[in-house]
Amino acid sequence: MKLLLVPALVVLAVFAAALASLFRWSLLEFIPGSLQTGGLTLANFRGVLAPQYLGAIQDTVVLSALTTVLTLVCAYPVAYALARTPSRRVRSVLLVLTLAPFFTGAIVRTYAWVLVLGNTVVSWPVPMLFTERGVLVGLVHFSMPTMILILAAALSHIDPIYERAAASLGASPARVFRRVTLPLSMPGIMSGGLIVFAWTLSAFPTPELLGGGKVKMIANVVKDLGLDSFNWPGAAAFAMLALALTLALLTAVGRLSTARAS
Amino acid sequence: MRPRIVVTVLVALLILPLLGVPARAQNALVVSTWGGNWKDTVEKVIGKAFTAKTGIPVEYEVGGTIDRLAKARVAKGNPLVDLTFTTTHVARLYISDGLYEKLDMAKLPHAREIAREALRSDYHVGSWAYVYTIAYRPDLVKEDITKWSDLWKPSLKGKIAMPDFDPSHIITIAALMEGGNEINWQKGESRLRQLKDSVAAFFSTDAQSQDLMKTGQGPVQVMLSVNAYHLQEQGIAVKVVQPTDYPGVVGIDTMAVMAGTKKADAAHQFINLALSREIQSELVKALRAGPVHPGAVVPANLRGQPGIFLSAAEWKERGYIMNDEARAKNLPGWREWFTANIVKK
Numbered sequence: 001m002k003l004l005l006v007p008a009l010v011v012l013a014v015f016a017a018a019l020a021s022l023f024r025w026s027l028l029e030f031i032p033g034s035l036q037t038g039g040l041t042l043a044n045f046r047g048v049l050a051p052q053y054l055g056a057i058q059d060t061v062v063l064s065a066l067t068t069v070l071t072l073v074c075a076y077p078v079a080y081a082l083a084r085t086p087s088r089r090v091r092s093v094l095l096v097l098t099l100a101p102f103f104t105g106a107i108v109r110t111y112a113w114v115l116v117l118g119n120t121v122v123s124w125p126v127p128m129l130f131t132e133r134g135v136l137v138g139l140v141h142f143s144m145p146t147m148i149l150i151l152a153a154a155l156s157h158i159d160p161i162y163e164r165a166a167a168s169l170g171a172s173p174a175r176v177f178r179r180v181t182l183p184l185s186m187p188g189i190m191s192g193g194l195i196v197f198a199w200t201l202s203a204f205p206t207p208e209l210l211g212g213g214k215v216k217m218i219a220n221v222v223k224d225l226g227l228d229s230f231n232w233p234g235a236a237a238f239a240m241l242a243l244a245l246t247l248a249l250l251t252a253v254g255r256l257s258t259a260r261a262s
Numbered sequence: 263m264r265p266r267i268v269v270t271v272l273v274a275l276l277i278l279p280l281l282g283v284p285a286r287a288q289n290a291l292v293v294s295t296w297g298g299n300w301k302d303t304v305e306k307v308i309g310k311a312f313t314a315k316t317g318i319p320v321e322y323e324v325g326g327t328i329d330r331l332a333k334a335r336v337a338k339g340n341p342l343v344d345l346t347f348t349t350t351h352v353a354r355l356y357i358s359d360g361l362y363e364k365l366d367m368a369k370l371p372h373a374r375e376i377a378r379e380a381l382r383s384d385y386h387v388g389s390w391a392y393v394y395t396i397a398y399r400p401d402l403v404k405e406d407i408t409k410w411s412d413l414w415k416p417s418l419k420g421k422i423a424m425p426d427f428d429p430s431h432i433i434t435i436a437a438l439m440e441g442g443n444e445i446n447w448q449k450g451e452s453r454l455r456q457l458k459d460s461v462a463a464f465f466s467t468d469a470q471s472q473d474l475m476k477t478g479q480g481p482v483q484v485m486l487s488v489n490a491y492h493l494q495e496q497g498i499a500v501k502v503v504q505p506t507d508y509p510g511v512v513g514i515d516t517m518a519v520m521a522g523t524k525k526a527d528a529a530h531q532f533i534n535l536a537l538s539r540e541i542q543s544e545l546v547k548a549l550r551a552g553p554v555h556p557g558a559v560v561p562a563n564l565r566g567q568p569g570i571f572l573s574a575a576e577w578k579e580r581g582y583i584m585n586d587e588a589r590a591k592n593l594p595g596w597r598e599w600f601t602a603n604i605v606k607k
Contacts, residue, residue, distance in 0.1 A: 030594070032592070032593075032595065033358065033587065033592075034358040034359070035331075035335060035355050035359035036358060036359060050598075051602070052598075052602045052606050055606065114479075115477065120477055129463075130479075212423075212462070212464060213464025213465065213466065213605060214605060216605075224427070226328075228328075228426075229593060229594035229598070231594050234594075
């Protein structure tokens with residue numbers, strides 16, 4: 001049986017080695033115009049604390065939080081309908097519509113949004129493409145299917161008898177939702193929110209294409225430093241900083257959800 | 263039995279991916295280049311002629327500029343490819359890391375015929391040239407754009423797109439306008455800042471640049487001439503400007519032999535063939551890039567166009583050639599300054 005652990009240990013060792021290598025790179029001196037690196041230094045960490053890099057981290061956290069909240073608001077009604085509709089046909093249609101985006105790649109979906117947000121299909125009263133608003137729309141759309149499925153699973157586990165009992169005691173539909181359905185679906189909301197928040201923190205193609213170079217999230221900055229400036233030590237330092245921040249945020253959100261659930 | 267099955271499955275899982283690695287012909291020359299049209303052209307124009315002449319098959323390793331650089335670095339000393347195409351300033355990074363072999367000029371007789379500016383170093387030699395210049399859609403921009411300084415016109419506010427992965431071109435042009443150059447580029451800083459509000463979007467790939475032009479999201483661009491000609495071929499009305507105040511910034515793609523290759527002779531033969539007048543004439547037609555051989559035959563519709571240099575003198579007269587080393591060294595600093603002052607909201 002212990003042998004069954006081998007694949008997991010191999011994967012763990014590979015990831016640990018990669019992280020160790022990343023950490024080592026982050027401590028090497030960057031020499032512009034050369035692939036050679038100098039001695040050990042902390043200068044890379046000082047460098048990535050410049051306002052434009054910290055700004056990218058702030059933008060990433062804000063966009064991730066907004067994406068999580070908006071995705072939740074948009075996904076909840078769909079998930080509710082999916083879990084509670086008595087019609088098998090409606091459920092099938094909703095399921096197909098929910099899953100359809102999974103069958104198109106992230107790049108294809110994002111390019112479609114470039115056309116929609118860029119005044120070629122619709123005339124927008126405010127600029128959408130190459131702004132944070134446009135990136136937010138793309139991120140929410142990208143996260144919707146996952147959030148819907150997680151919420152629908154959570155809602156389907158709530159016995160409708162509780163809602164019927166509350167209604168029979170005189171609670172209005174809004175009160176039933178606020179006092180019964182919503183609290184009982186909280187585990188789904190927390191896990192869905194955590195997943196969406198976590199993967200939005202590492203979003204790359206959506207801000208890259210919909211941001212038009214003007215909206216930079218953490219992954220875009222790592223790519224800029226590593227692949228465009230050839231500053232691999234700087235990219236490694238920024239990635240380490242972002243990783244530490246991400247872990248701290250996820251730990252905090254995880255603890256919050258545990259406290260809420262208990 | 264159970265542990266034996268598990269071990270068998272694990273071994274199979276480890277071996278299976280190896281079976282998927284494409285086998286390379288033993289005597290094949292492996293050429294590293296960009297994908298898409300670039301690889302197709304190298305294969306069609308140079309590779310086939312090389313195989314016909316020498317009997318040596320050619321295989322291709324395609325990828326982005328930096329992906330291939332990263333691979334080359336990992337395989338240092340035992341290269342996976344024998345010959346590499348890349349831009350001239352990125353070639354400096356290969357050289358700095360000892361990834362290129364010094365060219366044996368005795369094996370490159372055609373190198374004596376090419377423009378002096380195409381001989382980039384003892385390690386790499388130009389294969390073709392182009393310019394970064396202004397390209398625009400006359401159907402979306404009603405006024406004529408004829409010079410670099412036109413980009414600063416208030417009427418172009420929110421219409422310009424430019425590369426952020428490499429802002430060298432516009433930084434150098436702004437410096438030239440203020441009496442500087444790529445070495446003392448700071449002279450153009452305040453002029454560059456005035457351009458900030460005019461930029462609609464930044465692009466980081468050739469594909470994004472072309473998409474911005476096609477969709478009209480970035481109808482005025484600091485654009486690679488080859489991409490602009492490619493759009494023209496697709497029926498998009500794009501005008502490529504030969505600026506009258508300062509020249510376009512020349513880009514040179516180069517070839518080099520990888521250090522440690524066992525097929526250095528074949529690689530030299532490949533490079534020599536690519537520099538020949540005949541192959542250079544074919545490359546001009548296929549890529550719509552400028553030849554490095556001044557004697558190459560250039561189709562009438564391309565003569566005099568930006569990036570197409572017909573004589574050694576034209577390289578200097580109609581294009582600005584940046585210092586490769588200065589560019590490679592300054593690029594990280596330029597990007598940082600550009601991001602902080604132009605890209606950032």
